[in-house]
Amino acid sequence: MLTLADLGVLRGVEVVRDAEGGEVVIASITPTYTGCPAMATMRDDLVHRLNDAGFARVEVWVVLDPPWSSDWISERGRAALRAAGLSAPGPAPRRTGPVPLTLGPPRSVPPCPRCGSAATRLTSEFGATACKALYRCTGCLEPFEHVKEI
Amino acid sequence: MNDDHGSIFDGLLGGDSSQWAFGTDFEDPLAGVDTTTPDGVDPAELAAYCLMLGDDALIMSQRLSEWCSRAPDLEEDIALANMALDLLGQARLLLARAAAADPRVVPGLPEGSPVPPEDALAFFRDDRDFRNVRLAEVANGDFAHVVVRLLMFSTARLALLERLCVSRDHVLAAVAAKGVKEVAYHRDWAGRWFVTLARGTEESRRRLLAALDALWLLQAELVAPHPLEHSLALAGVGVDPASLRDPVDAVLGQVLTAAGLDRPERAPLAGVGGRTGRDGLHTEALSLLLAEMQVVARAHPMGRW
Secondary structure: OOOHHHHOOEEEEEEEEOOOOOEEEEEEEOOOOOOOOOHHHHHHHHHHHHHHOOOOOEEEEEOOOOOOOHHHOOHHHHHHHHHOOOEOOOOOOOOOOOOOOOOOOOOOOOOOOOOOOOOEEEEEOOOOOOOEEEEEEOOOOOEEEEEOOO | OOOOOOOOOHHHHOOOHHHOOOOOOOOOOOOOOOOOOOOOOOHHHHHHHHHHHHHHHHHHHHHHHOOOOOOOOHHHHHHHHHHHHHHHHHHHHHHHHHHHHOHHHOOOOOOOOOOOHHHHHHHOOOHHHOOOOHHHHOOOOOHHHHHHHHHHHHHHHHHHHHHHOOOOOHHHHHHHHHHHHHHHHHHHHHHHHHHHHHOOOHHHHHHHHHHHHHHHHHOHHHHOOOHHHHHHHHOOOOOOHHHHHHHHHHHHHHHHHHHOOOOOOOOOOOOEOOEOHHHOOOOHHHHHHHHHHHHHHHHOOOOOO
């Protein structure tokens, strides 16, 4: 199982008191990509789970700064990704100055999450969801998804 | 799911049909975010600026999404849909930010309408209230056309977002910091395909050159000076597009060189009475695009989605 905390999407949870002394839970989440369509579902899941846990009043806030980084995925989260057949991201690029244009193929490729072969090839930098790229293993010939480094 | 909240299909079976479309209802993309306008900045100017950047993203996103199921192969279909989604996300935040800065920009809706401000701005404004550059709105052509358009658009937008990261407006700065990571992928995709088509077959090169010729006259508007953008740049909130001309030229030059092409010689498309897309002066293509994009929302101003 992969939790919102493991993904680094959950940025904080706090209990505050409103003017009448009532308990309000504020959970803060950040989108992985700006257009992530799963945000509404994540919000609803958080509200439902907290309601089930006995917290009647829940607010879900959005945190935009700092932007989500794949470096925030926990070790447990990476293990869960691998268990689901997905390739976990390497370290996110750190740069100062303008983003360089990259016209050539990527310098390094992730190993195949199925057979471990290092001989893999990028099919597309865009996958079934905004956060994943498509690769193909030239060893076992299986395609696989890789969570992009951002 | 084995809890009290049932499945997404409950809404179809129960008496509450208001949830039929998707079931997650509206969400505020800026919930809990501080949207105070920075000191010394005119909220109306900030809102207009957010509409410029938001409308660029929204209209480009709509054109890209028209490619869904029509691209030459599945990978490129998915790529175009992904880029459309990234830009739609940027548009939502920017339109929501515009509404928060100056609620007067939001069109009026019937009493009790659940439509949130960003949707009201996207679906209930007329063409003359849109402030996107005209490059974003012209009708789609072939695959070379979308490659050339995306290269021009994402090169200018990436240069802009990189500079907007230090905006005194914290929402704009945050949207920019996130957008840089996304648009960098868009520009690489467009640049690679540009070179591939230029160096491919005689037919792919012919198509690329035709698209370049058709779109080049719209490129200059991306980096043309505008009084409002200039004013907000001076206030430390916006970016003066004129300052993007050199970095944008450098990247386009890099791609043209790799493609073995000369820079096209085409005069920029003039404005009308000095007005361009940023001032609400558009081509007929935008009216047709909006008619399709807005028709369902306008038919149901009280609808929940």
